[in-house]
Amino acid sequence: MKKRYLTLAALFFAAAALLTFDRSGELPPDSVRTELFHTVTPLATPAPPPRSTEVSEPEETPFSQYAPTVNMRFSELVGDNGDYETPKGYPAADTYRVIVDIAHQVVLVYGKDDTGAYTVPIRYMLCSTGLNNRTPRGTFSLKRYRVRFGLFRNDKTYGQYWTLINGRIYFHSMLYAERDANTYIGETYDLLGTPASHGCIRLTVPDARFIYYNLGYGTEIEIRDGDPNDGETAAIRAQLVLAKQPEERVELLPGEIPYTDDWRIEDVPLELPYEEGSQKKQR
Structure with missing residues (x-):
């Protein structure tokens, strides 16, 4: 139960930081907002299809x-x-x-x-x-x-x-x-x-x-x-x-x-x- 309150408190303060201007009157940088709300996981590069190991037979001469x-x-x-x-x-x-x-x-x-x-x-x-x-x-x-x-x-x-x-x-x-x-x-x-x-x-x-x-x-x-x-x-x-x-x-x-x-x-x-x-x- 204590962990749950701590988690909610962390989210509350994070949201407050985004909604509050700093002393210069600007929002926190995009990098801060991104780090707070998103953890970007890059997509894995798809593996190339396996190469065929079949050897084509030469055409028979008529x-x-x-x-x-x-x-x-x-x-x-x-x-x-x-x-x-x-x-x-x-x-x-x-x-x-x-x-x-x-x-x-x-x-x-x-x-x-x-x-x-x-x-x-x-x-x-x-x-x-x-x-x-x-x-x-x-x-x-x-x-x-x-x-x-x-x-x-x-x-x-x-x-x-x-x-x-x-x-x-x-x-x-x-x-x-x-x-x-x-x-x-x-x-x-x-x-x-x-x-x-x-x-x-x-x-x-x-x-x-x-x-x-x-x-x-x-x-x-x-x-x-x-x-x-x-x-x-x-x-x-x-x-x-x-x-x-x-x-x-x-x-x-x-x-x-x-x-x-x-x-x-x-x-x-x-x-x-x-x-x-x-x-x-x-x-």
């Missing part, structure tokens, strides 16, 4: 980035774009390494990783190698000799974008009856993915064109038997599905063929000078 032909129309896969420009030069010979896998009928182009190993996928291609094991196995150095749209004398057919591997073995497109894309031989397109050639490596036109302009002479080409149980290469082969050939023949006008590939001639590094080469001299 297969079509390595195999743009899977998104192309038939006309682009077999046509002639009318471009007969001679290569001005090529990337260095060690820019890429190429594997031709006969078991799975694919061509795999790889670039270098940070250690210098050829593990970076650049391009995957569906192909036809030789019937009855006519395609030689081994490791070869790509030659200089190239032909834009030439005649195969043994069977009087034509192919686009020849690039010499060794002997008379080339990378080139599927076949034509004449030096005109409108004369495409549909069977040679449908047979891509199965052995069908006299020994050369047949490809779609865009893939043959990629090799013609982008692989410098001296590039290492490995032609291997391959292993049917190689799951990684089998998975690549399973996704290399091309546009179906139309039932009616398609008119293919040079220069009017769509172009959806992901590279341009003007972007090719010119680290090796263009040299004409020769089949006879194997250059």
Whole structure:
């Protein structure tokens, strides 16, 4: 009870001090009034939200980035774009390494990783190698000799974008009856993915064109038997599905063929000078 009276007395005198002028006739300073009536408690600074510890997974590269032909129309896969420009030069010979896998009928182009190993996928291609094991196995150095749209004398057919591997073995497109894309031989397109050639490596036109302009002479080409149980290469082969050939023949006008590939001639590094080469001299 005594404490209560003391508390009331303290409040009474405090109020009286505020209501009473000092000798100068002024109210007590604000600081005094504030201290008497208020004890200000500062607000606590809110803690920042906890940072997420989750690591976002990198987006998976679409297969079509390595195999743009899977998104192309038939006309682009077999046509002639009318471009007969001679290569001005090529990337260095060690820019890429190429594997031709006969078991799975694919061509795999790889670039270098940070250690210098050829593990970076650049391009995957569906192909036809030789019937009855006519395609030689081994490791070869790509030659200089190239032909834009030439005649195969043994069977009087034509192919686009020849690039010499060794002997008379080339990378080139599927076949034509004449030096005109409108004369495409549909069977040679449908047979891509199965052995069908006299020994050369047949490809779609865009893939043959990629090799013609982008692989410098001296590039290492490995032609291997391959292993049917190689799951990684089998998975690549399973996704290399091309546009179906139309039932009616398609008119293919040079220069009017769509172009959806992901590279341009003007972007090719010119680290090796263009040299004409020769089949006879194997250059």
